[in-house]
Amino acid sequence: MSLKPASRDFGNLVAGLQAQELQAPSPDPVSILSAASRYAAILLDANERVDAAQFPDLWKTWNARALDYARHLSWHHYPYTAIIVPGEGPEAAQTSLSALGKFRLMMAVEIFNRGLAPFIIVTGGAVHPAQTHYVEAEEMRRMLIDRFGMAETNVVMEPFARHTTTNLRNASRILEKMGAPSHTPALIVTDPAQSTYIESPVFSERNLRELKCEPGTLGKRLSAFSITFYPGRKCNATDPNDPLDP
Known part of the structure; x- marks a missing residue:
């Protein structure tokens, strides 16, 4: 990881993601995993680890x-x-x-x-x-x-x-x-x-x-x-x- 889990920046990023999710409308039960997938994509991007999506x-x-x-x-x-x-x-x-x-x-x-x-x-x-x-x-x-x-x-x-x-x-x-x-x-x-x-x-x-x-x-x-x-x-x-x- 580029970001250290104990760092302030990492904590602020996760807190921001959680706040955004709480303000969003209730999710459709069919897309219950969409939040987790979005979290994962954002964290991978933040750590510049999007290798699997290349090529x-x-x-x-x-x-x-x-x-x-x-x-x-x-x-x-x-x-x-x-x-x-x-x-x-x-x-x-x-x-x-x-x-x-x-x-x-x-x-x-x-x-x-x-x-x-x-x-x-x-x-x-x-x-x-x-x-x-x-x-x-x-x-x-x-x-x-x-x-x-x-x-x-x-x-x-x-x-x-x-x-x-x-x-x-x-x-x-x-x-x-x-x-x-x-x-x-x-x-x-x-x-x-x-x-x-x-x-x-x-x-x-x-x-x-x-x-x-x-x-x-x-x-x-x-x-x-x-x-x-x-x-x-x-x-x-x-x-x-x-x-x-x-």
């Missing part, structure tokens, strides 16, 4: 060509359904993409150019630094197309994930939407530190604690930078308790 036409614009390509794709020609690249936000507000984020993309492009997967999925929202206006996945997509010359048909953008947990959860959802075969693994490509973390019991425990499920199953490690990943479907339904889950 409403994601699959009609940014990912449209990749989705159309996937619908006509012979998946069995590839050993992996996609290369998943988690974002790494910079700490400096004026920097659009961190050095580590660029490194991850370099590794992913090298593997893609070997013909091992038809897509690169870049995943990451507006995370670092706090209240940044740069979306990690959007910046990574731009770099893949502009610097590495990749076609839009091969790049899939996932701009909502905020942590490694949701990187994999949201990538799993994308693969299901694109019709990727569940028996064929994807490939997580990242730096050695994050790759080791993804394989650790700590990360598994965090998934269960925060997502209440595992986004998939890890398979064989191919290198210090890459590990196979079989997406699951237990986390693919939108979480109604997470206002940042689109």
Whole structure:
């Protein structure tokens, strides 16, 4: 949250919302949840956390060509359904993409150019630094197309994930939407530190604690930078308790 719950500003905001609601005419029983929904929308906006409402036409614009390509794709020609690249936000507000984020993309492009997967999925929202206006996945997509010359048909953008947990959860959802075969693994490509973390019991425990499920199953490690990943479907339904889950 941008606003601290114990601050005067936050208290005044909530008091104002309550006063406005009390002065309003009695609500129709059918719209009994409208006040709660309005409260939630205002508080999310006040904290600049409207991420889930961004990119409403994601699959009609940014990912449209990749989705159309996937619908006509012979998946069995590839050993992996996609290369998943988690974002790494910079700490400096004026920097659009961190050095580590660029490194991850370099590794992913090298593997893609070997013909091992038809897509690169870049995943990451507006995370670092706090209240940044740069979306990690959007910046990574731009770099893949502009610097590495990749076609839009091969790049899939996932701009909502905020942590490694949701990187994999949201990538799993994308693969299901694109019709990727569940028996064929994807490939997580990242730096050695994050790759080791993804394989650790700590990360598994965090998934269960925060997502209440595992986004998939890890398979064989191919290198210090890459590990196979079989997406699951237990986390693919939108979480109604997470206002940042689109």
